[in-house]
Amino acid sequence: MFKKGSALLMVSALVVVLSACGGAATTVSTSSPDAGTAATVAPKATDAPAAKQTVIKMIGWKQQAENDWITDFNKKFEAAHPEYKIDYTISLPDDPYKQLQLTRMNANDVDIMPHLSSFILGPKDYTPGADTPPWLDFINSGKILDITGQAFVKNYRANDILKGTTINGKVYGIPTGSVAIDGLFYNKDIFAKYNLKVPTTWTEFLAVLKTLKDKGQAPLGVAGKDLWPLHLLTQGLEASILDDQDKFVEGMWKGTAKFTDPQPVEVLAKEKILMDNYVLDGFMGVDYASLPTLFTSGKVAMIADGSWDAPVYEKAGMHYGYFPVPGNEDPKKNTDLAGKYDLTFMIGAKGPNTAGALKWLEEFSKPENYAGWVKAAGFEATQDNIVASPFSTEIAPYLKGFKLAYEQIFINKPNEGEHIKNADQHAEFLAPGGPIKSAQDLAVIQQKEWEAAK
Numbered sequence: 001m002f003k004k005g006s007a008l009l010m011v012s013a014l015v016v017v018l019s020a021c022g023g024a025a026t027t028v029s030t031s032s033p034d035a036g037t038a039a040t041v042a043p044k045a046t047d048a049p050a051a052k053q054t055v056i057k058m059i060g061w062k063q064q065a066e067n068d069w070i071t072d073f074n075k076k077f078e079a080a081h082p083e084y085k086i087d088y089t090i091s092l093p094d095d096p097y098k099q100l101q102l103t104r105m106n107a108n109d110v111d112i113m114p115h116l117s118s119f120i121l122g123p124k125d126y127t128p129g130a131d132t133p134p135w136l137d138f139i140n141s142g143k144i145l146d147i148t149g150q151a152f153v154k155n156y157r158a159n160d161i162l163k164g165t166t167i168n169g170k171v172y173g174i175p176t177g178s179v180a181i182d183g184l185f186y187n188k189d190i191f192a193k194y195n196l197k198v199p200t201t202w203t204e205f206l207a208v209l210k211t212l213k214d215k216g217q218a219p220l221g222v223a224g225k226d227l228w229p230l231h232l233l234t235q236g237l238e239a240s241i242l243d244d245q246d247k248f249v250e251g252m253w254k255g256t257a258k259f260t261d262p263q264p265v266e267v268l269a270k271e272k273i274l275m276d277n278y279v280l281d282g283f284m285g286v287d288y289a290s291l292p293t294l295f296t297s298g299k300v301a302m303i304a305d306g307s308w309d310a311p312v313y314e315k316a317g318m319h320y321g322y323f324p325v326p327g328n329e330d331p332k333k334n335t336d337l338a339g340k341y342d343l344t345f346m347i348g349a350k351g352p353n354t355a356g357a358l359k360w361l362e363e364f365s366k367p368e369n370y371a372g373w374v375k376a377a378g379f380e381a382t383q384d385n386i387v388a389s390p391f392s393t394e395i396a397p398y399l400k401g402f403k404l405a406y407e408q409i410f411i412n413k414p415n416e417g418e419h420i421k422n423a424d425q426h427a428e429f430l431a432p433g434g435p436i437k438s439a440q441d442l443a444v445i446q447q448k449e450w451e452a453a454k
Helices: 064-080 095-106 134-140 151-155 158-165 188-193 202-214 228-241 245-254 262-277 288-296 307-315 354-364 367-377 390-399 439-452
Strands: 054-061 084-091 112-115 178-180 183-187 218-221 300-304 320-324 338-341 344-347
Touching: 054 064, 054 095, 054 354, 064 084, 064 354, 064 367, 084 095, 084 354, 095 112, 095 134, 112 354, 151 354, 158 338, 178 307, 178 390, 183 188, 183 307, 202 218, 202 262, 218 288, 228 262, 228 288, 228 300, 228 320, 228 338, 262 439, 288 300, 288 307, 307 320, 307 390, 320 390, 344 354, 354 367
Parallel strands: 054 084, 054 112, 218 300
Antiparallel strands: 112 344, 178 338, 183 300, 183 320
16 A cells, blocks of 8 residues: 555654665764664764673664654663664665665574564465565564563563464564554644534545535645555545455455445545545645645645554644544444554564564663653654653544554455555545546456456
8 A cells, every 4th residue: 555665755744654765884983873874883982891791673764753862862772782783774764774684684684683563465265376574474484483481472462473473373473563545634623613523424525525615714634746645545434334354355356246236335435525626725745744734724624645654743733633533333343443554673583683683672671761752753653651642542432442454454466457556445446537437448448457367
C-alpha cells in the first residue's frame, strides 16, 4: 500500500515516518552526529580500553527524529556499558536500505536490524505461488535470532507480540510501536463553530460533510497526487465495511470471494461519493507534503492521514482530534482504528555480537527508555502504561480493538494487474481521479486481473 520510504515523507517533525531523503549509507561518530547521517560510535575518554570493547553492529534508514533518538540512546548505552562500542550505519530508505540489509545479513555482519512494519504478508497454506517476503527468508535461513525466552519480551503486550512478531510460536523481534493509518484528523474549532459532533455512522458522516460544504467550508482534504494517501481513506472504509478482512483475503485465494462482491464494491462506491462531493477540489494535484498546511490553515476541516502526524499539529498549536472513518451504518463497526505495527527490531542470529545486541534491546525495552522512543517516533506504545502524548490518551478508546489494516493483510499474486497492485482497491482510477465511471466497473476490472494473475 503505501511505502513509508517514499510515502511517509513527512514535514520535519517527530513524525517523518521512516522515509525522508539524503545520501548513501554512511557512518559517523555519534559524539557529533549529522542530522541526516548516522552512527559509528567513537569511544569516550571514560570508556574501557579499546582492547576490551566489543562492537555491536547496527543498521537503519534515514529518519531524523528516530535517528537522533537512537544516536543519543547509543551514547547513554555506551556510558552505562563501556565494554561495548556501537557501529550504527544509516542508508536512504526503501531500496538502498533493503540492499544494505541484504548485504549485511548475507555477510553475517549485523547485530541489530530494524524492519519496516511487523511480520506481514507471509504466504499461507492457501496462497500457492505467493512471494516470500525477505523477513521470512531471513527467519527460515536461521539468520534472525529467536528471542522467545528473553525476559524483556514480557515488557510488551502479549497481543502485540503475537500479532506483530511471532512466527510458528516463536518470537523473532520487537514491534516498537503502532500507528493508525485509516482515521481522519479533524479541526475541533471548526466543528464547534458549526455545532458538529464526531460522526459514528455513515449517515452522520455525510450530514457533517454536507453541513460544512453548505457553510462554505471545504470538508475533507486528501493528498491524491502521491496516490498512497488516497488509499488511507480507502482503508478506513475497508476497515468498517468489510466484515472480516482476513476471511475476505482467504476467500479471494480460494475463489469464494470476489472484488465484485457487495462489500468491496460498497467501499469503492462510498469513496466515490466522497471524491465527487466532499473532497477538496483538485485533490489529485495535492501532494502529501502540502496536506498539513491545508489542515493547520483551516482550509479543510478534516484530512485523511495517519496518526503519526499528530506531533505536527500539536506543534502547530491546533485544537484537533482523530476518529475512524465511519463507513458503516452500524456504529459498532466504526469504533476501532486499523493500522500497522511500525519499526520492528530484530537481532542477527549469526552477527558478530549477539550478546551485545541482546543487552542493547534489553536496555531499550526498559519502560523509562522505551517511553522516550515512542514520543520521539510518534508511535502508539506496545507496552502498557506508556502514554506518549495527550493525543494518545484521546484516541485510546479507538485502539482497544486495534487491528491490522487491509494492506497489512491482503496477500497479492506476484504478477497482479495495475488495478489491484500492492494490496489496494485503487479508488484513484475512479472519476474524478481517473477514467472509470463507476465502482462496479472498477470492481469488474479488478476481478478480471485477479483471475488472470497466476
